[in-house]
Amino acid sequence: MKNLKNINQILFFIVIVAALLYFGSNFLIPFVFGIFFATLLTPLSNLIERLWDKRVISSFLGTLVVLVVVGALLFVFVHQIRLFVSDLSAINDEVQTLIKSLQNKITETTSLSLEEQMNIWHSRSEGFVSSLESGLTSFLENTLNTTAGFFLVLVYVFLLLYYRNKIFESILMYVKKKNKEEAKEVLKGISHVVYHYLWGRIKVMSILAVMYYITFLIFDIPYALMLTIFGALVTIIPYLGPFISGVIPILFSFIYLDNVQMALLFSVIIVIEQLIESYVLEPLIIGHEVKMNPLIVIIAIVLGSAIWGLAGMILFVPIFAMIGIISNHTAELRPVGYLFGNSKKSV
Known part of the structure; x- marks a missing residue:
């Protein structure tokens, strides 16, 4: 009976937390982004503070770094999306050309006539381009609508950097002398691991972006900047992100490149770059310090998507990593830390 009561209490606690996360998303999403950015910029802020000895200056300059970097990426990406949306009619012509080439090959190998294939492909390609245009327009509008949320994140970054010592000390007040x-x-270790994960992720995405951009330029793929920024950023979502990052450029190659052989060569190079990112760069740069059980990663992505949407798919993985770190340093929660971790050895 006692065990049943404990299970009910745990389930009730999980439901309450999920409800708070869901209904408090408007506040929590920008605040959590602010925490991660502030953690990432704390070493820079400390360095600036040693030079000027002014907390307000170091906090402002750290926040300015986020504004310049993220703002520049957002500006370039939105500009490229606008150009892409305006050129969709031309893209439709390229798609139709590709379809005609495929139709000729299908006719050679099957009994379908060109007229039958034309009716099938024409209707589907028109619907695809129409859906793509509608989806991109909606995405662009949503991107612009998040600008206000981004400025709220900047406010949180500045305040978290400015009051970081006070926050640290207030947490310690709950601990016995x-x-x-x-x-x-423990707090310093958590901060170090979170910083290590975030900064490592940025370096991995940057290297992948350089490899992508060089490849796109060599093969003369249009909208190289848009594909590079999107392809690098989307890899922050484990498992699903790298797949999307590779598939979209490959689709572009089959539309824009002159022959199938070049498109296949391009596809092979993209796959190789993805393998380098996943199996060389990530273990080398990020390391195994923040590695989690793949099951927990998938659960984090699914829960994050259900509760916070796309933001949850990005944020819940490092949040779960933080929970795992805290659990490993708390005697009562070590079984949770063991479950979250990637080690096969028991605690």
Whole structure:
């Protein structure tokens, strides 16, 4: 009976947390983004503070870095999306040309006539381009609507950097005096691992972006900047992101390149770059310090998508990583940390 009561309490707690996350998403999403950006910029802010000894200046300059970098990426990406949307009619012509080439090959190998294929492909390609144009327009509008949320993130970044010592000390107030030194080490360890994960992820995405952009230029793929920015950023979503990142450029290659052999060569290079990103860069740069059980990663993505949408797919993986780190340093929660981790050895 006691065990049943404990299980009910745990389930009730999970439901309450899920409800708070869902209904508090408007506040929590920009705030969590602010926490991650502030954690990433804390070393820079500390360096600036040693030079000027002014917390407000170091916090402002750290926030300015986020504004310049993210703002520049957003501006270039939105501009490229606008050009892409305006050129969709030309893209439709390229698609029709590709379809005609495929139709001739299908006619040679099957009994379908050109007229029958034309009716099938023409209707479907028109619907595809129409849906694509509608989806991109909606995406562009949503991107512009998130600008206000981005400025709220900047406010959080500045305030979190400015009050970081006070926040740190307020957390320690909940810890008994005899455990304060250990608690400090745990908090510093968590901050280090989160920083290591975020900065490592940025470096991996940057290297992948350079490889992508060079490849796109060599093969003369249009909208190279748009594909590069999108392809690099989307890889922040584990498993699903790299797949999307590779498929979209490959589709572009079959539309724009002159022959199938070049498109296949391009596809092979993109796949190789994806393998380098997943099996060389990530283990080398990010390492195994923040590796999680693949099952937990998938659960984090699914839950994040259900509760916070796209933002949840991005944020819930590092959030779950933080939960795993905290659990490993808390005696009562070590089974959770063991479950979250990628180690096969028991605690």
